[in-house]
Amino acid sequence: MGIREQWQSRWGFILAAAGSAVGLGNLWGFAYRASEGGGAAFLLLYILIVLIVCLPVLVAEMVLGRSTGSSALLAPVKAAGDRWGLLGWLFVIAPLGIGSYYAVLMGWTLDTFFHALFVGLPSNISEAEMFFGSISSGTSVLLGQLVSLLLTAAVVAAGIRGGIERLTRWGMPILFALLLILAIWAATLTGTWEGYRTFLLKIDVNQFFNPSTIRNAFTQAFFSLSLGIGIMVTYSSYLDKRKQLPKEALSVASLDTAVGLLAGMITFPIVMSFGLKEVISGSTVGTLFISLPTGLGTLGVTGRVVAILFFALAYIAAITSSISLLEVPVSSIMDRLGWNRSKAVFVSTTLLFILGIPSAMNLNLLGKIDSIFGGVLLILGGFVLSIFLGWIVPRKFDEDLSECNSNIRVRRYLKFMLRWVSPPIIAFGLIVSVIDLVKNWSA
Ligand code: PFF
Numbered sequence: 001m002g003i004r005e006q007w008q009s010r011w012g013f014i015l016a017a018a019g020s021a022v023g024l025g026n027l028w029g030f031a032y033r034a035s036e037g038g039g040a041a042f043l044l045l046y047i048l049i050v051l052i053v054c055l056p057v058l059v060a061e062m063v064l065g066r067s068t069g070s071s072a073l074l075a076p077v078k079a080a081g082d083r084w085g086l087l088g089w090l091f092v093i094a095p096l097g098i099g100s101y102y103a104v105l106m107g108w109t110l111d112t113f114f115h116a117l118f119v120g121l122p123s124n125i126s127e128a129e130m131f132f133g134s135i136s137s138g139t140s141v142l143l144g145q146l147v148s149l150l151l152t153a154a155v156v157a158a159g160i161r162g163g164i165e166r167l168t169r170w171g172m173p174i175l176f177a178l179l180l181i182l183a184i185w186a187a188t189l190t191g192t193w194e195g196y197r198t199f200l201l202k203i204d205v206n207q208f209f210n211p212s213t214i215r216n217a218f219t220q221a222f223f224s225l226s227l228g229i230g231i232m233v234t235y236s237s238y239l240d241k242r243k244q245l246p247k248e249a250l251s252v253a254s255l256d257t258a259v260g261l262l263a264g265m266i267t268f269p270i271v272m273s274f275g276l277k278e279v280i281s282g283s284t285v286g287t288l289f290i291s292l293p294t295g296l297g298t299l300g301v302t303g304r305v306v307a308i309l310f311f312a313l314a315y316i317a318a319i320t321s322s323i324s325l326l327e328v329p330v331s332s333i334m335d336r337l338g339w340n341r342s343k344a345v346f347v348s349t350t351l352l353f354i355l356g357i358p359s360a361m362n363l364n365l366l367g368k369i370d371s372i373f374g375g376v377l378l379i380l381g382g383f384v385l386s387i388f389l390g391w392i393v394p395r396k397f398d399e400d401l402s403e404c405n406s407n408i409r410v411r412r413y414l415k416f417m418l419r420w421v422s423p424p425i426i427a428f429g430l431i432v433s434v435i436d437l438v439k440n441w442s443a
Contacts, residue, residue, distance in 0.1 A: 005160040012165040014251050019168035019320030020226040021256035030260045031267040033216040034199050041207035045217035056417040057382045058249040060389035065236030067400040072230030073332035091230025097373030099325035100356035101366050106318045107144020111135040113311035121297035128294040141360045152322040153349040171316045178313040179262045186266045191273030199268040211436040218429035219375040228381030231324045244406045270295045383426040390418035
């Protein structure tokens, strides 16, 4: 086997990791979860979970990848022996599960973008629903899914530096610029303050005790950071020993949270300005594809330009995430079977397409798969990871971080959190989430 690929620079890695984190989860997930009743309580819980629980787990995931220099499938075994093989499998199965339906969501995004660009926006809700119905069914949805997977595959096939790093290096700055422009524009709408207040500022204390709000906050935190399922293990396995992982983790988490908030500052004012709150609180994954274009449709040319920019930025965000989802099985196959990159990409992409067909055909099923793969499994993975690096191989954690000279106090703090704080809090989140999910499904 050849020498393992490496990121070209520190920022190359940070932007790629942030690119994985920033995705449809920030633009859609955040909006529809926040509007499911949690409001600002959801937001506060989400931020607390990111700061207290996710940051140490993010560093742990990065340490596992860098210290073993292995793909997600093999890293746990390399670190702690064969008994941990199952964790490696979790790391491969979960991204495959998410990747399968993520491409479907990307297809919807692409269709909506082209429609806004070439045709225009819907003039009322029922027209928007009809349009969404047409792109989320039949051959249309499969085509969108396929095109998105092929684009993703083309980037991943070009390798770490030539593909992933190159795309995220230009994609992420464009994405930030577009977000800023749109957030400034959204600040001028009539419903802006109402939007900020309802979703971002008004705290209903009871929501802190609402199991669905707790589940939404945990899910959003882990999903949005691409945490707990081997993505960061994979990306960090291409890192050298000099990078200070706690700092990189902080940069990634800050960029991701900033994008989530900025996206909220775009979507919520639009929703409030155009009286679409009822539409999105009937929340399914698809509702924002209906409410946003409808709202923007009332603004004539300006609305159309905003829609084009918004869906373009969503697609850039999505593809920098989907490449990370594909890279996990690809690097695992390369490591385990010794295949070359192109062959591994071809097989993994085909698998993702086939796995995604049921979600493409059935919205309800897509939602359910999202709740399991994009929710419960990530939280479970985060729990196991904190136990793994906090208790099973704590020396790896110490050694790796001391090699890159990270501050000793930071290291102690992180280890303390990984051992004593993250596991019980994540276990709590996991139990609440599973119970709430089962309840919702049987209701
Ligand atoms: N973080 C991405 C988003 O917010 O859309 C999606 C994602 C990518 C989730 C990779 C999980 C993951 F492992």
